[in-house]
Each structure stands twice: as structure tokens, then as C-alpha cells.
Amino acid sequence: GAGVSQSPSNKVTEKGKDVELRCDPISGHTALYWYRQSLGQGLEFLIYFQGNSAPDKSGLPSDRFSAERTGGSVSTLTIQRTQQEDSAVYLCASSFGGGTEAFFGQGTRLTVV
Amino acid sequence: AQSVSQHNHHVILSEAASLELGCNYSYGGTVNLFWYVQYPGQHLQLLLKYFSGDPLVKGIKGFEAEFIKSKFSFNLRKPSVQWSDTAEYFCAVNARSNYQLIWGAGTKLIIKP
Numbered sequence: 001g002a003g004v005s006q007s008p009s010n011k012v013t014e015k016g017k018d019v020e021l022r023c024d025p026i027s028g029h030t031a032l033y034w035y036r037q038s039l040g041q042g043l044e045f046l047i048y049f050q051g052n053s054a055p056d057k058s059g060l061p062s063d064r065f066s067a068e069r070t071g072g073s074v075s076t077l078t079i080q081r082t083q084q085e086d087s088a089v090y091l092c093a094s095s096f097g098g099g100t101e102a103f104f105g106q107g108t109r110l111t112v113v
Numbered sequence: 114a115q116s117v118s119q120h121n122h123h124v125i126l127s128e129a130a131s132l133e134l135g136c137n138y139s140y141g142g143t144v145n146l147f148w149y150v151q152y153p154g155q156h157l158q159l160l161l162k163y164f165s166g167d168p169l170v171k172g173i174k175g176f177e178a179e180f181i182k183s184k185f186s187f188n189l190r191k192p193s194v195q196w197s198d199t200a201e202y203f204c205a206v207n208a209r210s211n212y213q214l215i216w217g218a219g220t221k222l223i224i225k226p
Contacts, residue, residue, distance in 0.1 A: 004156075031212065042117075042203065043216040050212065091157070101147070102214065104157040 002026075004105035006092050012111045013082055021077040021108045025094030032075050033102060034067055035091040043091065049075065050097070082112045115140045117206050119217035126194055127225050134189040134220050136178075136204035146187040147205040147214070148178055157203065163187065174198070196226045 005024040013019050025032050034046040045059035049069045060066070064082075069075040079086055089109050093102040120135035138144065148160040161172025168180040178189045187204060204217040 033214070035216075042218040043205075043214075045213055045215075048212060056213075093157075097212075101159050101162060103159075104149075106156045 004092055004094050004103050006090075006105035006108050008108060009106060010109045010111075012113060015084060015112055016081055018078065018080045019082055019110065021079075021090050021092075021110070023075045023077070023092030023094075023105060025073065025075070025092070026103055027073075029094035029096055029103070030072070031095045031097050031100075031102075032069055033093045033095075034075070034077050035093065036088045037091055037107070038088045046077070046090075079110075082110075084112050086110060087112045115206065115208060115215045117204055117215050117217040119202075119204055119220050121220050122218065123221045123223070125223045125225065128196055129193050132189070132191040132194045132198070132222070134202055134204075134222070136187045136189065136217060138185050138187070138204075138206040138215070140185075140206065140208055142208055145207040146178075146180055147207070148172065148176070148187070148189050149203045149205060150200045151203070151219075152200045160189070160202070194222075194224050196224045198222060199224045 007022045030051045032049040035043040037043050047067045048056040064080045067077045089107040091107045093104045095102045116139045118137045146163040149157045150160045151157045160176050161170050163170045163180045171177045176191050178187055180187050201219045201221050203219045205214045207214045
């Protein structure tokens with residue numbers, strides 16, 4: 001596609017439920033990032049995929065968070081047993097490679113009630 | 114650990130005023146530097162970037178930034194702001210030795226018409 005696409009754009013879920021957030025990166029981009037943006041905060045790095053290399057999961061805040069990237073393209077971020085502190089905007093970005101300009105999607109606004 | 118500091122969280126200016134947003138980073142090695150902008154309701158997009166060469170970088174919409182290595186700074190400037198510049202501005206730094214973009218907390222800019 002022309003840009004990074006994320007779905008859903010908004011998600012309201014009950015505490016304790018699992019959620020899946022989807023990211024379609026720009027075609028040809030080998031690098032894919034997930035970030036979290038909380039109200040009034042900067043961007044918090046979550047996870048990074050680069051080609052076929054093992055992902056860098058060092059930013060995931062707990063073992064309730066996981067992500068995968070199938071076929072080097074689409075990525076899914078899964079949050080299990082959601083908590084209220086998980087409420088934030090989850091942003092996906094892609095680039096041609098680490099360190100180059102990243103292109104962002106519109107984000108998924110997650111609200112845990 | 115690397116960090117990025119944006120000095121002002123909120124800036125309010127009148128149209129035609131000059132703008133300077135501060136950004137300082139802590140990392141002693143070679144870096145790539147970015148300014149991103151997020152207009153209300155839109156996704157993050159690149160305003161300008163510095164990788165090497167002339168430390169005065171020109172971006173879109175009349176913005177420029179100057180990399181001063183000795184001060185670890187990459188301040189964003191615009192000589193005359195417009196109401197349409199109302200947005201949140203993020204500074205980001207990427208160490209050449211790795212891929213991870215480190216973000217400032219952002220500056221909310223409001224331009225009064």
C-alpha cells in the first residue's frame with residue numbers, strides 16, 4: 001500500500017481480555033517497529049523486526065505483550081489479559097532498514113475499561 | 114543510556130512569530146537526528162533529518178534545524194510561524210551503531226491566529 005496501515009483505529013476492551021493489533025507496513029520495507037504513546041509521553045519503543053533476523057523484544061513491558069511478523073510483512077501485536085495501564089496509542093512504523101527514516105501508521109487507540 | 118530532552122512541553126505563539134524548539138541528546142557517538150511532526154488527528158510524519166554533511170538542514174514547510182555537535186543539540190527553527198503549524202513536534206535520535214530511535218517527550222505548539 002501507499003503507507004503504513006494499522007487496524008483497528010480504535011479498540012475498547014474490558015480488563016482481562018486479550019487484544020490483537022495489526023500493522024501492514026509499506027511494501028519493500030524490511031524494518032518494522034512498534035511503539036506505544038501514552039498521554040503526555042514520548043514514544044516508548046516496544047519491539048523491532050528487521051528482515052529475517054530475530055526481533056528485538058527488549059522494549060516489551062511484560063510477558064503479556066508479544067508480537068510476530070509473518071512473511072516479513074504484516075505484523076500483529078498481542079496483549080494478553082489487558083490492564084488499564086495498557087491504555088495508549090500503539091504506533092507501527094516501517095523503514096528500509098535500521099536507522100533510516102521511519103514512516104508511521106495512524107495508530108491504534110486502545111482503551112482498557 | 115541514551116536520552117533525548119525537549120525543553121518545552123507547551124509553546125504558544127502568535128502568527129508570524131519566530132520559533133525555536135530545543136532538542137538535546139545524550140550520546141557520545143555518531144548519530145542520525147530527526148524531527149517529526151504530528152498534526153491534530155494525523156499520523157507522525159518526518160519534518161527533517163540529519164545524517165551527515167551541512168549541519169544546517171532544511172525541511173518541509175519552511176522548517177530548518179541546526180546540528181551543533183559540541184552542544185549535543187538539534188534545535189528546530191522557523192522564522193515566521195503560521196496557524197497551520199499547530200501540532201506536536203518530536204525530536205528523535207538514532208545512534209549509528211544501532212537502529213533504535215530514541216524519542217523526546219514532544220512539544221505541543223499552539224499558534225494563535
